[in-house]
Amino acid sequence: METCSRTKLIVVGRKIFNEDSGMTRSYVLLTPGPLTTDLAVRRAMLRDWGSRDKSFINLSRDVQSRLSALAQAAASHVCVPLQGSGTFAVEAMISSLMSDQSRSLILVNGAYGRRMAEICRRLGRAFDIYETAEHEPPKAQDIDRILAENSAITHVLMVHCETTSGILNPLSEIAEIVKRHRRELLLDAMSSFGGIEIDLGALGITALAASSNKCLESVPGVSFVLCRHDALEKAQGNSRSLSLDLYDQWCGFKNNGQWRFTPPVQVIAALSKALDLLDAEGGVATRHARFRQNTDILINGMRALGFSTFLDDPLQSPIIVTFRPLPHPNFDARIFTQGLERRGFIIYPGKLTTEESFRIGCIGNITPSTMARVIAAAKSTLKDDMGIVGSSTSSV
Ligand SMILES: *Cc1c(COP(=O)(O)O)cnc(C)c1O
Numbered sequence: 305m306e307t308c309s310r311t312k313l314i315v316v317g318r319k320i321f322n323e324d325s326g327m328t329r330s331y332v333l334l335t336p337g338p339l340t341t342d343l344a345v346r347r348a349m350l351r352d353w354g355s356r357d358k359s360f361i362n363l364s365r366d367v368q369s370r371l372s373a374l375a376q377a378a379a380s381h382v383c384v385p386l387q388g389s390g391t392f393a394v395e396a397m398i399s400s401l402m403s404d405q406s407r408s409l410i411l412v413n414g415a416y417g418r419r420m421a422e423i424c425r426r427l428g429r430a431f432d433i434y435e436t437a438e439h440e441p442p443k444a445q446d447i448d449r450i451l452a453e454n455s456a457i458t459h460v461l462m463v464h465c466e467t468t469s470g471i472l473n474p475l476s477e478i479a480e481i482v483k484r485h486r487r488e489l490l491l492d493a494m495s496s497f498g499g500i501e502i503d504l505g506a507l508g509i510t511a512l513a514a515s516s517n518k519c520l521e522s523v524p525g526v527s528f529v530l531c532r533h534d535a536l537e538k539a540q541g542n543s544r545s546l547s548l549d550l551y552d553q554w555c556g557f558k559n560n561g562q563w564r565f566t567p568p569v570q571v572i573a574a575l576s577k578a579l580d581l582l583d584a585e586g587g588v589a590t591r592h593a594r595f596r597q598n599t600d601i602l603i604n605g606m607r608a609l610g611f612s613t614f615l616d617d618p619l620q621s622p623i624i625v626t627f628r629p630l631p632h633p634n635f636d637a638r639i640f641t642q643g644l645e646r647r648g649f650i651i652y653p654g655k656l657t658t659e660e661s662f663r664i665g666c667i668g669n670i671t672p673s674t675m676a677r678v679i680a681a682a683k684s685t686l687k688d689d690m691g692i693v694g695s696s697t698s699s700v
Pocket of ligand 1: 336337389390392394416465466467492493494495515
């Protein structure tokens, strides 16, 4: 194989990673999405497609069935894609699968749980909030009790990986309780789908919402809801929004395979290629193992530099890590972020409501070797940009 001298090929699992640079990659994105994508994914967008082309309709149908299959749900759940970012899918899921007679219990421990509450408020859908601190998962026994005591609650809404902190909420425990109480579970699996295995049928989940540009490692522009057949059948007339009506969107696909409104054709082509790459890597389990390795290298390296993580290790997802500022008088989070950017890495500020923090993502087309370079860049930023040498707390 011939490679350009600026391109480094790295093999992880069964996949070859093309650590390209220059024109094709300006920065490594260590963010909650959009993320670093493979060059092949971006290249898949180089042609025009008509929305009624047979070839596009087939491509779109194939992407839909592959997305359902990723959640072991090819038979039980329908994939309804939507134009737009992940929030569009969450809003479509809530507005279409709940009715004016529904009442939801929303589990909140971060910004995305709060966003679901805001969506319900705007839609005028009844809801109760069960809130825990941003470093605490919802307690199964509390949910059990609340559902037992409140027969009016028809739906439970939860976030799988709350990207605000990186906490992985206990999906199977909660799903089991919701199923036992015969309520419907609507899941925001935006930052976990494709990177953490989810068996929709076994968990009895009514629907989940996710998007193209997180663990699926494609470009932004399309989101989707995987929805149990019978729930979708009953959804006619629920949505007061035309464009976010999952039922109508689904009917479009059922009738002629076409999108109701202009589809993001290149984005679907990119997603199709990204799904090829997921298969080539060995599927969700292999990708999960890579993200876990990325996370371990990141956390160990940052701890060696004196940083601490916001979450206890058992709660930490392999998706994104929240770090506290270094307890050193010279440390400045802005200089740290800018220093990493000059060295080729984009990280994001924290999103916690209670304390200063910053976040580094572990997902996207990046490998343990990328994470090792991040640690080297962090070390050099501390030393060269802030005069911090060695481990933290021994202040100057
Ligand atoms: C990214 C994300 C969303 C959706 O965000 P968009 O900016 O609309 O794509 C929703 N929930 C979670 C948990 C997320 O990580």
